Amino acid sequence: MNNDIIINIQQLVKRFPIGKGEFTALKGITTSFRKGEFAGLIGPSGSGKTTLLNIIGSLDMPSEGEVTVLDVSVGSLTAKQAALLRKEKLGFIFQSYNLLQVHTVFENVEFPLLLLHYNASERKKMVMEALDWVGLTDKAQSKPSQLSGGECQRVAIARAMVKKPVLVLADEPTANLDATNSHTILRTMEKLNKELQTTFIFATHDEKVISYLHRKVFLDDGYIVKDEWVKND
């Protein structure tokens, strides 16, 4: 791993309006992530880990503070610029897979490439490569409804990885999976992290995920309470 910082967070505060008042989800977070990290935001429900992940992914905006992702200040992005950042540089993996149900596995994985205007033959090659990474080449023409939960999450990983993004953000990726499937997809992601040098940041409280992490950033009540390096490649 090199020391290039790709995410820099300074005094990040995030507030949400609730009725006439507001709720502060993040209370002055300062941290950074380097290229190639396999890191996790760990904490109980309501600790702010998903909120932080969403801000890093430019799906949400900071209330205060500065968040720089790949040399771009998230707070200053227009909706179009944020969409461009997500389209070109980021991959997302969600707890409930969020696959497009009426599309086939191939079409789901192909979707980010369509947005990037790859031609049909390039798309086919890249989709099949991504499905090969997750061991689902034989399911290319299946619909998500025909797959198990583990297979769905592997499709989601392929979709996140197909464009070889710099950064993949995974929100509770194993929450709906059994132990076997969880380990399978975690090993897949760990392999991709090593082979492609893709940075992975998880939001999780699943012990299985935590056991794979190289860096653990513990959050509680909107604060970072511990930042721990477990392994260093």
Next chain:
Amino acid sequence: MRIAIQLALRNLLGAGLRTWLNAIVLSFSFVAIIWMQGLMVGWDYQAKRDMQEWEIGKGQYWHALYDPYDALSLENSHAVLPNQLQLMADKHSAVPILITPATMYPNGRMLHVHLRGIPSDQTLLNIPTQVLDTVLTDALPIVIGSSMARSAGLKKGSRTMIQWRDSKGTFDAVEAEVVDLFVSNVPSIDAGQVWMELTKLQALTGLPHHATIVSLQDTEQLPNTLGDFVLKQQSDLTKEIDEMIQTKSAGQSVFYIVLLLLAMLAIFDTQILSIFRRQKEIGTYIALGYTRQQVVGLFTIEGAMYAVLAAFVALLYGIPFFIWQSKVGFTIPMETSDFGMAIAPVMYPVYSVGLIVSTTLIVFVTTTIVSYLPARRIAKMNPTDALRGKIQ
């Protein structure tokens, strides 16, 4: 745009039965609108053609005082035919008609009618005038339309008394015999009209060589006025048909507006349901790099594509239906003499490219607008809530 169309098509085809049900409902609107409008166009063509063949030819000369809506004007609205018109009548390229008000007494009843004198050897109009000169009878031979015969209780061979006033105002009467009946879709030559040989009517009224109107084979190179007669072009004479068709079309349009509204309701409902049910999907599109406005565009295109699919579905059963209808026609399920204009018992729809293109455009634009209205909600969605499928 290309990607959005590609995705919209995938989403629609992937949705299966729901998509096809909407497309089928919308296709009904396509077919019904085109068919109804085609019927109106067909009616217009047929009414004008019938008027031309039965009454007006390619145009008419009217006596300057003639007003078909004022029976009192008939007393003075006649004149001796100018030489040019008389020559044309001799060559059968013009048909002079003398019109006189009269009273008829069929079966003890009294009916106000118009006696119409027409040359029995004319060939310009479809009225069977030849029998006026060929049937042997001791009474005055007359020809009437089937509608008139029905309302007066007359049939071929019936005899009836006819009373009129001559040019000096003297009442006179004669017994007439119905020597033939004709069936025509033009009410103005049928209802209340009694046809007889022109020279006989001229003699009965003391108006030799007079005529009220002259139907023409051709109006080209004819002056606007000839003596007391004023030229009326075919388009002037059929103007009322156009106006009547427009009025009827406006009435018909209520039906297809209702049809279209029902189809639009289905599209609107589907869109609303989609936006609620597909919030995670919307969030996913945004996470993968779409802006909210692009997702609005995607959903709008999806809705608009129902119109495209519906057009294809409509093609499948619409084209055979249209061809079949244009061959067998549509039987008017009512007494048509009340319409006040030429209408055949069977109408044959006429479909033009303009009609099909304009209908397709109307349905497409309406569907797009109806799809866009609910899709605007997406622009207000919070992507993180959408990703969680949280109802917004």
